Amino acid sequence: MDMFTAMHNGLVQMGVPLWLANLVPPLVKSLILLLFILLNCMFLIWMERKVAGHMQRRMGPMRTGPHGIIQSLADVIKLISKEDIIPSGVDRWVFVLAPIVAFAPAFAVFMVIPFGPTLIAQDLNIALIFIAALTSFVVISFLMAGWSSNNKWSLLGAMRSTAQLISYEVPLVISVVAVALLAGSLSLQEIVEAQRQSFWYILVQPLGFLVFLTASLAELNRSPFDLSEAEQELVAGYNTEYSGMRWALLYLTEYANLITFAAIASTLFFGGWSGPVLPPVVWFLIKVYFFIFLVMWIRWTLPRIRVDQLMELGWKGLLPLSLVNLAFTGVYVLIR
Amino acid sequence: MRKFLAEVYKALKSAILGLKVTGKNMVTPAITVQYPDERLDLPIGYRGIPVLLSDAEGNLKCVSCELCARACPVECIEIQSHREEGKKIKVLDVYNLDATWCMYCGLCVEACPFDALAMSDQYELADYDLKNLVFDRDRLAEIGRRQVTETINFGIKTGGEPTR
Amino acid sequence: MQEMVARTESPGIRSEELFVNMGPQHPSTHGVLRVLTRLDGEKVIDAQADIGYLHRCFEKIAEKRQLFQVIPYTDRTDYLAAIHDELVYVMAVEKLLEIEVPERAQYIRFIMSELQRIASHLLWFGTFAMDLGATTAFLYAWRERERLLDIFEAVTGARMLYNYLRFGGVRNDVFDGFESTVERYLKDFEKRLEDYHELVTGNRIFEKRTQGVGVITAEEAIAYGASGPVLRASGVKYDVRKNDPYLLYDRYDFEVPVGQNGDCYDRYMVRMQEMVESAKLVRHGLADMPSGDVMGKVPRRIKLEGDTYARIESARGEVACYLVGDGSDRAYRLKWRSPCFVHLQLLNIMARGGLIADLVASIGSIDIVMGEVDR
Numbered sequence: 001m002d003m004f005t006a007m008h009n010g011l012v013q014m015g016v017p018l019w020l021a022n023l024v025p026p027l028v029k030s031l032i033l034l035l036f037i038l039l040n041c042m043f044l045i046w047m048e049r050k051v052a053g054h055m056q057r058r059m060g061p062m063r064t065g066p067h068g069i070i071q072s073l074a075d076v077i078k079l080i081s082k083e084d085i086i087p088s089g090v091d092r093w094v095f096v097l098a099p100i101v102a103f104a105p106a107f108a109v110f111m112v113i114p115f116g117p118t119l120i121a122q123d124l125n126i127a128l129i130f131i132a133a134l135t136s137f138v139v140i141s142f143l144m145a146g147w148s149s150n151n152k153w154s155l156l157g158a159m160r161s162t163a164q165l166i167s168y169e170v171p172l173v174i175s176v177v178a179v180a181l182l183a184g185s186l187s188l189q190e191i192v193e194a195q196r197q198s199f200w201y202i203l204v205q206p207l208g209f210l211v212f213l214t215a216s217l218a219e220l221n222r223s224p225f226d227l228s229e230a231e232q233e234l235v236a237g238y239n240t241e242y243s244g245m246r247w248a249l250l251y252l253t254e255y256a257n258l259i260t261f262a263a264i265a266s267t268l269f270f271g272g273w274s275g276p277v278l279p280p281v282v283w284f285l286i287k288v289y290f291f292i293f294l295v296m297w298i299r300w301t302l303p304r305i306r307v308d309q310l311m312e313l314g315w316k317g318l319l320p321l322s323l324v325n326l327a328f329t330g331v332y333v334l335i336r
Numbered sequence: 337m338r339k340f341l342a343e344v345y346k347a348l349k350s351a352i353l354g355l356k357v358t359g360k361n362m363v364t365p366a367i368t369v370q371y372p373d374e375r376l377d378l379p380i381g382y383r384g385i386p387v388l389l390s391d392a393e394g395n396l397k398c399v400s401c402e403l404c405a406r407a408c409p410v411e412c413i414e415i416q417s418h419r420e421e422g423k424k425i426k427v428l429d430v431y432n433l434d435a436t437w438c439m440y441c442g443l444c445v446e447a448c449p450f451d452a453l454a455m456s457d458q459y460e461l462a463d464y465d466l467k468n469l470v471f472d473r474d475r476l477a478e479i480g481r482r483q484v485t486e487t488i489n490f491g492i493k494t495g496g497e498p499t500r
Numbered sequence: 501m502q503e504m505v506a507r508t509e510s511p512g513i514r515s516e517e518l519f520v521n522m523g524p525q526h527p528s529t530h531g532v533l534r535v536l537t538r539l540d541g542e543k544v545i546d547a548q549a550d551i552g553y554l555h556r557c558f559e560k561i562a563e564k565r566q567l568f569q570v571i572p573y574t575d576r577t578d579y580l581a582a583i584h585d586e587l588v589y590v591m592a593v594e595k596l597l598e599i600e601v602p603e604r605a606q607y608i609r610f611i612m613s614e615l616q617r618i619a620s621h622l623l624w625f626g627t628f629a630m631d632l633g634a635t636t637a638f639l640y641a642w643r644e645r646e647r648l649l650d651i652f653e654a655v656t657g658a659r660m661l662y663n664y665l666r667f668g669g670v671r672n673d674v675f676d677g678f679e680s681t682v683e684r685y686l687k688d689f690e691k692r693l694e695d696y697h698e699l700v701t702g703n704r705i706f707e708k709r710t711q712g713v714g715v716i717t718a719e720e721a722i723a724y725g726a727s728g729p730v731l732r733a734s735g736v737k738y739d740v741r742k743n744d745p746y747l748l749y750d751r752y753d754f755e756v757p758v759g760q761n762g763d764c765y766d767r768y769m770v771r772m773q774e775m776v777e778s779a780k781l782v783r784h785g786l787a788d789m790p791s792g793d794v795m796g797k798v799p800r801r802i803k804l805e806g807d808t809y810a811r812i813e814s815a816r817g818e819v820a821c822y823l824v825g826d827g828s829d830r831a832y833r834l835k836w837r838s839p840c841f842v843h844l845q846l847l848n849i850m851a852r853g854g855l856i857a858d859l860v861a862s863i864g865s866i867d868i869v870m871g872e873v874d875r
Contacts, residue, residue, distance in 0.1 A: 051362070052635075052636075053366070054361075054362045054366065055358045055359075055361055055362045055636055056361070056635075056636050056639035056640070057361055057364065057365075057366050057367045057368070057639070057640075057643060058366055058368050058639065059366045059368055059370065062370060152518060152520050153520075156542070156856070159541075160542075223633060224633065224705055226633070230633065230857075231527050231528075232527055232528035232630065232631050232632075232633060232860055233528070233856050233857050233860050234856075235526060235527060297355060297358065297359065298351075298355070300358055300635060300636045301351070301354045301355050301357075301358045301634070301636060301699070302351060302354060302633075302634065302703065302705055303629065303632040303633045303634035303700070303703060303705050303706050303709060304632060304633025304634075304705070304709075304857075305705050305708070305709070306708070306709055306855060306857045306858070307542055307855060307857060308542075308855065309705075309708055309709075317340075317344070320340075321344075343704075346704050347704035347705070350702045350703045350704045351703070351704070351705075353698045353699075353702060353703075354698065354699045354700075354703055356698070357695050357698050357699045358636055358699070361636075361640070367643060378653075379650075379653055379654035379657075379675070381654075381656075381657040381672070382653065382657050382658075383657040383658050407569070408569075409565055409569035409570070409572055409573065439572055439576075439661070440658065440661075441571075441572035441661075441663040442657065442663060443568070443569065443572065443663070446671075455657065
């Protein structure tokens with residue numbers, strides 16, 4: 001953080017008003033984060049296609065750049081140059097706002113994620129609550145997108161994702177609470193620190209991790225829980241009517257959320273940036289990408305679950321499991 | 337409770353089995369062919385667009401008997417000819433084959449008694465203009481001369497195994 | 501007829517049915533099927549299939565064309581199992597004209613027909629898994645089918661629409677090394693089948709999605725005239741290959757897999773087992789294939805008189821052809837019985853009371869080809 005403090009001090013000395021000087025470092029930080037997310041998302045889209053391709057004994061994108069590495073860039077250019085279509089029956093403002101509402105929280109979550117011992121935009125002491133609050137915000141954007149599209153498939157998709165996200169929020173948060181109990185803190189930086197001093201929490205929290213993984217797959221709308229955009233059932237769910245850059249923003253949000261969850265998973269259960277020899281950032285990225293690969297692997301293997309079974313799994317399966325896990329963790333913390 | 341745990345175990349086990357299969361396939365090389373760069377060999381007897389064959393001197397073998405046109409189920413072949421004074425053989429004036437109608441069934445080739453018609457190995461016929469898909473006599477003859485793989489008249493054995 | 505669905509009504513909150521057109525442009529309606537669906541939330545109250553988007557007047561065309569010119573058209577009814585439809589038409593004509601088919605041609609027809617069944621079921625397996633969201637299984641199935649199509653291509657010259665059978669035999673003999681190629685394929689195929697079972701069949705989500713979904717009872721199946729895997733999954737042991745043997749099916753012993761519950765899972769299992777049986781039959785056929793001619797004696801001038809009914813067991817069910825001649829060289833009337841059309845009528849029974857996801861699974865499980873439904 002020294003760089004940013006120096007920047008702030010320098011600006012004040014140059015005679016810049018204090019309020020402006022206070023504003024500049026956070027803006028620079030968020031720009032860096034935005035760039036990081038966008039670049040990673042583009043890479044992830046390419047990676048998803050490659051992983052899917054090779055799992056299906058195909059090559060995936062091959063024709064733009066070596067092994068199609070700049071395929072995502074080409075796609076972005078295409079999407080930007082596409083006509084901006086707002087269908088005639090839609091609720092205009094809500095329709096336009098929905099992708100932005102979806103992207104903002106996915107982006108804001110990165111503020112509290114530690115990339116390294118000092119590499120964190122803002123070390124909140126209530127980081128976990130902050131994350132839980134922001135990620136549940138996604139529901140609103142999906143509902144906005146589905147409702148405003150004035151399309152029956154979109155509406156069904158929005159309803160599905162609302163029910164899904166709300167019910168999986170509960171086991172997700174409970175499984176996270178168990179980790180907070182172990183670390184004795186809600187700050188992600190301190191959770192990592194606690195793991196550095198003892199061990200990775202996956203060792204004592206295998207059940208918690210399982211619940212977390214399943215619930216976050218559902219939160220991410222990834223297969224086998226991709227009900228809200230189930231291609232074979234709902235055409236494309238809530239983003240049926242979207243096209244061009246608006247659609248791209250919704251798509252990017254999905255991948256941004258994916259990075260978020262991978263980052264949280266590696267922070268909570270796999271020691272975050274801690275690791276020997278290699279610099280912390282590298283360790284962090286390795287862990288994050290391992291999770292992303294795992295999620296993709298699951299996506300291209302499992303069939304989709306049905307909507308009633310989804311609810312059953314959430315309330316009757318994951319919730320009891322996470323509560324049991326929480327209880328055991330509590331006992332463990334007491335006798336430790 | 338026991339049922340619940342059994343269910344969890346079963347679900348996890350089956351998922352891991354599935355992951356194993358996809359994982360295994362991921363590390364084995366792809367089986368696809370990068371189409372415009374590489375192509376598969378066509379077997380002998382492949383049915384592409386019907387073409388007119390020429391003899392060694394480059395003259396069309398067709399004698400305008402119109403059997404192919406009559407055999408065609410979709411009537412996509414149009415033939416016009418005239419009889420030259422003092423000669424026995426008819427001269428082919430127009431031979432139009434509408435590739436938008438043709439269903440590559442090969443009945444025209446089977447009907448041809450003079451081996452003047454063959455199913456070619458041409459399958460890249462895409463065009464921006466429908467008019468270009470009506471192949472006239474000269475274009476059909478041209479494609480016929482380009483033919484690389486051996487053409488067969490049906491009723492004899494096809495050769496060659498599949499390449500994969 | 502319509503089931504009344506209990507709704508929770510509270511003052512100020514009104515709920516109403518949602519009418520959705522599923523298709524003709526929908527990713528999982530297998531072509532151009534349109535399902536008029538009435539929904540209560542996610543629940544399907546009523547699902548009516550609307551067909552006819554692919555109608556081509558096949559039966560009328562068959563009256564206007566010469567007999568041999570109809571063969572390419574029969575390919576296009578069930579384009580995923582074209583040999584079967586060619587076979588039933590060719591068999592009907594041969595019956596009327598009393599044409600003898602040489603032994604070798606019979607064997608080729610037999611082997612091709614069983615290979616075709618494998619190809620068709622493979623494609624069905626892929627699309628069914630795809631309907632349930634397992635995309636990768638879809639591409640694995642296509643990989644296997646592709647190799648089979650290569651064999652078909654080398655034999656007939658085309659990948660899907662073969663125009664291969666002729667009255668009195670087949671158009672040309674198979675290529676040299678046909679036996680070893682097919683044998684090699686079957687070996688690989690059986691290995692792959694284990695992968696499929698690991699990837700899809702045993703999967704808990706798959707079981708949950710298919711077991712007890714889209715149930716057709718044996719009575720309903722018989723009443724609607726279902727046949728093939730759909731009928732057998734309901735527990736009725738009826739297979740034209742056994743009950744009215746044609747080609748060489750009376751010479752070889754094979755199992756007819758039968759389900760019990762008539763749900764999507766049983767229909768799935770029946771087809772998966774049928775592929776294994778087909779592979780067995782192909783092996784038998786390859787072992788006994790005699791040498792000789794592939795075309796029998798066919799009269800030069802064809803006079804079609806009287807009427808006949810030929811039926812076979814296609815990949816989808818009982819395909820039959822009723823052919824009437826009036827003494828000319830063309831059919832006076834041709835009637836095509838397509839199993840897909842029959843099975844589609846069962847959609848309402850299967851889908852009613854289920855969820856949208858079940859409707860998709862049901863459509864997938866009856867294995868419809870719209871080309872055959874509409875003809």
